[in-house]
Amino acid sequence: MEFEIPKKVQKIDEDIQREKLKYHNKRVAVTKEFTFDAAHHLHCYEGKCKNLHGHTYRLVLTISGFVDPVGISMDFGDIKKIYKEAIESRLDHRYLNDVLPPMNTTAENMIVWIWEEFDQKLDDYQWKEKGFLLEEIVLYETPTSYATMKREWMDHDESL
């Protein structure tokens, strides 16, 4: 037996069809959060963090892009795919001093590395040519200590 879509719902579908043209093509940012666990120690640092220790890092990624006719800018699933390939597969359950390029593994240095890796993937997978931009990254080292990078700050710094 075939299910007949109720008249009221058909009307809603027609309204959606009309409305989506109105909302489509606006730039909207979407954000997805991830966690990974890793060990590290700091160089040239006097304090407890010079000793080997671990964190559950929390990474908050924000990407802007144009909303398509379905109502989606960048699919949360696509953000996850890039995160897994560019970041998780390389940092999760690793000793950061060993796997990252030579750098002091502060939250500041790590967030710059994460920005560059994620941004490169947006380029590799043709997201950039469709107008998608990495807008902001927040990297929590502990629940109360975190670093932030924003595209608007870079644009401002480049014009100085």
Ligand SMILES: Nc1nc2c(c(=O)[nH]1)N=C([C@H](O)[C@H](O)COP(=O)(O)OP(=O)(O)OP(=O)(O)O)CN2
């Ligand atoms: N500007 C930075 N300061 C510190 C960094 C860093 O990356 N950038 N890193 C550390 C350590 O790695 C440490 O693990 C985290 O520091 P801290 O917030 O002091 O950790 P606590 O758990 O002790 O913090 P609470 O005050 O107990 O919340 C040190 N500094």
Ligand SMILES: [Zn+2]
């Ligand atoms: Zn630490």
